[in-house]
Amino acid sequence: MRYGHFDDQNREYIISQPDTPLPWINYLGCESYFGLISNTAGGYSFYRDARLRRLSRYRYNNAPFDVGGRYLYLRDNETEKFWSPSWQPTRTKLDKYECRHGMGYTIIGSTANKIEAQTTYFVPLGETLEIWKCKITNHRKKPAKLSLFSSIEFCLWDAQDDSTNFQRNFSTGQVEIVDGVIYHKTEYRERRNHFAYFACSEKLAGYDTQRDTFLGAYRSWDNPAAVERGKSFNSVACGWAPHGSHHVKVNLKPGQTKEIIFVLGYHENAGDKKFSPPDSQTINKTTVKPVITKYLDGKNVVAAFQKLKENWDNLLGTYQVTSPDIHANRMVNIWNAYQCMATFNMSRSASFYESGIGRGLGFRDSNQDLLGFVHMVPSRARERILDLSATQLKSGGAFHQYQPLTKRGNHELGSNFNDDPHWLILGVGAYIKETGDWGILDEQVQFENEPGSEQPLYEHLRRSFNYTLERLGPHGLPLIGRADWNDCLNLNCFSDTPGQSFQTTTNKEGKVAESVFIAGLFVLASKELATIAVKRGLPDEAKYYLAEAAKMEKVIYKHGWDGEWFIRAYNDFGQPIGSKVCKEGKIFIESQGMCIMAGIGLDDGKAKLTLDSVNKHLATKHGIVLQQPAFTKYYIEMGEISSYPPGYKENAGIFCHNNPWIIIAETMVGNGNRAFDYYTRINPSAREKIGDLHRCEPYVYAQMIAGKDAPTFGEAKNSWLTGTAAWNYFTITQWILGIRTGFDGLIVDPVIPAKWKGFTVTRKFRGNTYVIEVKNPNGQQRGVKKLVVDGREIAGNVLPACAPQAEPIRVVAVLEG
Ligand code: GLC
Numbered sequence: 013m014r015y016g017h018f019d020d021q022n023r024e025y026i027i028s029q030p031d032t033p034l035p036w037i038n039y040l041g042c043e044s045y046f047g048l049i050s051n052t053a054g055g056y057s058f059y060r061d062a063r064l065r066r067l068s069r070y071r072y073n074n075a076p077f078d079v080g081g082r083y084l085y086l087r088d089n090e091t092e093k094f095w096s097p098s099w100q101p102t103r104t105k106l107d108k109y110e111c112r113h114g115m116g117y118t119i120i121g122s123t124a125n126k127i128e129a130q131t132t133y134f135v136p137l138g139e140t141l142e143i144w145k146c147k148i149t150n151h152r153k154k155p156a157k158l159s160l161f162s163s164i165e166f167c168l169w170d171a172q173d174d175s176t177n178f179q180r181n182f183s184t185g186q187v188e189i190v191d192g193v194i195y196h197k198t199e200y201r202e203r204r205n206h207f208a209y210f211a212c213s214e215k216l217a218g219y220d221t222q223r224d225t226f227l228g229a230y231r232s233w234d235n236p237a238a239v240e241r242g243k244s245f246n247s248v249a250c251g252w253a254p255h256g257s258h259h260v261k262v263n264l265k266p267g268q269t270k271e272i273i274f275v276l277g278y279h280e281n282a283g284d285k286k287f288s289p290p291d292s293q294t295i296n297k298t299t300v301k302p303v304i305t306k307y308l309d310g311k312n313v314v315a316a317f318q319k320l321k322e323n324w325d326n327l328l329g330t331y332q333v334t335s336p337d338i339h340a341n342r343m344v345n346i347w348n349a350y351q352c353m354a355t356f357n358m359s360r361s362a363s364f365y366e367s368g369i370g371r372g373l374g375f376r377d378s379n380q381d382l383l384g385f386v387h388m389v390p391s392r393a394r395e396r397i398l399d400l401s402a403t404q405l406k407s408g409g410a411f412h413q414y415q416p417l418t419k420r421g422n423h424e425l426g427s428n429f430n431d432d433p434h435w436l437i438l439g440v441g442a443y444i445k446e447t448g449d450w451g452i453l454d455e456q457v458q459f460e461n462e463p464g465s466e467q468p469l470y471e472h473l474r475r476s477f478n479y480t481l482e483r484l485g486p487h488g489l490p491l492i493g494r495a496d497w498n499d500c501l502n503l504n505c506f507s508d509t510p511g512q513s514f515q516t517t518t519n520k521e522g523k524v525a526e527s528v529f530i531a532g533l534f535v536l537a538s539k540e541l542a543t544i545a546v547k548r549g550l551p552d553e554a555k556y557y558l559a560e561a562a563k564m565e566k567v568i569y570k571h572g573w574d575g576e577w578f579i580r581a582y583n584d585f586g587q588p589i590g591s592k593v594c595k596e597g598k599i600f601i602e603s604q605g606m607c608i609m610a611g612i613g614l615d616d617g618k619a620k621l622t623l624d625s626v627n628k629h630l631a632t633k634h635g636i637v638l639q640q641p642a643f644t645k646y647y648i649e650m651g652e653i654s655s656y657p658p659g660y661k662e663n664a665g666i667f668c669h670n671n672p673w674i675i676i677a678e679t680m681v682g683n684g685n686r687a688f689d690y691y692t693r694i695n696p697s698a699r700e701k702i703g704d705l706h707r708c709e710p711y712v713y714a715q716m717i718a719g720k721d722a723p724t725f726g727e728a729k730n731s732w733l734t735g736t737a738a739w740n741y742f743t744i745t746q747w748i749l750g751i752r753t754g755f756d757g758l759i760v761d762p763v764i765p766a767k768w769k770g771f772t773v774t775r776k777f778r779g780n781t782y783v784i785e786v787k788n789p790n791g792q793q794r795g796v797k798k799l800v801v802d803g804r805e806i807a808g809n810v811l812p813a814c815a816p817q818a819e820p821i822r823v824v825a826v827l828e829g
């Protein structure tokens with residue numbers, strides 16, 4: 013069953029019924045002010061950091077779903093009936109309903125009682141505020157006398173504290189109400205210099221700022237007392253739960269439409285200009301007032317919305333494809349790229365599945381996120397790389413996470429995830445390939461954010477490399493530490509205490525357990541680093557990197573090869589994991605994908621053999637599972653991976669993040685048919701038709717689809733914030749369609765289904781626009797035989813980067829045959 017449909021022309025997904033299986037969300041804002049918004053207006057907003065600067069409250073894991081949002085209520089003052097035009101929270105039956113999730117905006121429209129309401133929610137570029145523009149139309153034959161109420165519940169900034177520290181928080185809340193604007197200023201009197209505001213374009217009939225007055229005791233958002241009686245209480249919050257609600261009277265003639273604008277925003281004042289007059293406790297509104305005035309004016313709202321659209325035209329214009337597959341086109345051209353922006357901004361912090369409290373930006377995650385983002389805003393990718401590397405430890409290791417607000421490493425979680433450092437090499441490589449900006453390597457970057465410890469970024473990459481060499485285990489493979497890419501393969505944890513963190517508890521010294529995955533990653537990263545070293549005029553150093561990579565490759569063959577696939581790891585007893593000798597977990601996906609991506613097994617047939625094993629043991633109709641057979645009980649020597657019931661998450665779930673590694677590996681052996689088949693199995697758009705099973709949004713990837721061992725095989729979970737976004741984008745654009753960034757130019761190397769007759773990609777790259785037409789007249793899967801650039805045939809398959817030209821560069825590539 014479908015709950016809506018794609019509108020590719022307008023780059024929207026249109027949801028046509030409000031009770032989707034799960035809240036289907038979208039993100040507002042892509043710079044510093046962000047919001048989550050569901051298809052029924054649920055969600056919340058924050059400035060930069062979802063934990064530390066939360067503007068509005070949300071109730072995770074609530075029943076019913078999705079409580080806390082940007083709510084509006086319409087009330088017919090004659091019949092006294094009221095309803096929510098976004099369906100939630102009153103859940104009154106609507107005669108028409110439609111939610112359009114677009115690029116950075118959501119429009120929720122509905123009709124009830126012949127009154128149509130359509131609200132557009134978005135964050136203007138360059139601002140720290142959001143707009144709710146509500147258009148109300150009277151479709152009745154008689155005049156309508158209506159009331160419109162707004163409602164937002166303020167969060168007391170630190171979302172963690174806000175949901176736990178009630179003995180204090182019930183006494184700190186403060187607001188100001190001036191000229192119809194509600195200012196939320198809890199803690200502004202002491203150490204904060206920021207506040208929130210909620211404004212309305214209309215003259216108010218009343219307001220409420222104390223939640224429990226607005227709602228009434230023992231009531232909820234589905235029948236607030238103020239709405240029910242049709243009149244605000246003009247409550248002024250002091251302590252308890254500050255809230256923002258405006259009451260506006262809307263009288264409409266038959267056919268008449270009225271537009272009402274609400275602005276919810278975040279504002280900071282300079283420390284010495286907090287109050288006006290200076291010796292008072294009143295917020296100084298000098299700098300915020302002009303902003304509010306600007307966006308309560310409909311003309312400015314229209315202009316800001318237009319700018320947002322243009323910005324997305326521009327961002328998405330970097331890579332556009334027309335292929336025979338509608339699902340690939342849609343994901344590449346619109347939704348997958350869009351999701352990459354969300355993962356770049358949010359990392360794994362704030363979604364319907366991530367509370368925004370627990371996790372900062374992951375070191376490995378953010379580096380991988382760059383793969384799908386760098387082409388859109390290279391300057392922000394650059395900044396991210398420098399921020400990440402400044403948290404790198406002197407040892408070359410990395411803080412596993414850092415907090416976006418402070419840009420400091422997270423000490424609670426610490427380090428010792430031994431794959432982390434190598435992702436920096438790959439992230440930097442991806443950035444240079446996109447931009448040709450070799451200068452980034454000379455940037456002076458601190459270690460551990462310590463002034464005086466600055467070294468060129470290139471030195472950071474060296475230390476990433478050395479980190480592994482200095483931490484080899486008994487077989488000469490890299491020690492795993494707390495975990496490698498698989499956060500749940502905790503081989504030094506040995507936890508038997510309920511509630512202990514599998515990631516941070518290490519009860520073993522960690523001198524035995526090794527990772528074949530890190531070994532593969534090391535080979536891949538070392539080859540990348542060697543290429544970079546050559547370009548820096550350090551050929552000897554490059555040779556050294558390659559020699560170490562070759563040594564590691566030998567070790568992988570000797571101790572990491574199981575006969576038909578790569579072993580996954582060695583545990584603390586020196587026994588193999590992911591080997592035919594194991595009873596459960598005989599074969600894992602990660603080492604297969606990573607070793608082949610590193611080029612191992614390409615020359616001797618082992619890569620193909622491995623991929624056939626993956627196909628035989630791991631591939632299912634819903635995607636490739638992480639390992640088989642699933643763990644049926646808890647193994648203390650394995651850690652969290654065996655804590656999940658079979659088929660979920662890392663225990664044999666379809667962990668969509670690493671399916672693309674296998675897909676890339678398939679392209680590397682030239683198997684375009686299988687690569688695209690695997691790609692399609694997890695493509696959310698292709699899964700739209702099984703919406704009842706899939707349940708998550710059909711426009712973005714989810715982290716996991718339940719594996720074949722689970723009773724819910726095929727059900728997706730944890731949508732939006734996952735490395736799946738960047739890896740799938742990278743895979744389809746660079747490896748299947750094969751328009752790949754290289755250090756010297758754009759590589760044209762498609763590996764496609766034999767039945768495709770061709771496709772066209774428009775790619776903006778280093779100041780030029782390339783229009784690349786790939787022709788496949790003889791049903792090949794790979795192999796560019798002929799490359800014609802602006803009418804001239806060139807040798808090889810690289811389009812060398814060149815000075816910007818006025819006209820697009822036209823390229824025709826013909827596959828062999
Ligand atoms: C989550 C983490 C990521 C990890 C993966 C596998 O997606 O964010 O860092 O690699 O799980 O455990």
Ligand code: GLC
Nearest residue numbers: 498499500514515652661662
């Ligand atoms: C849990 C999740 C895993 C994630 C990790 C991050 O272990 O299962 O996917 O990477 O938490 O802390």
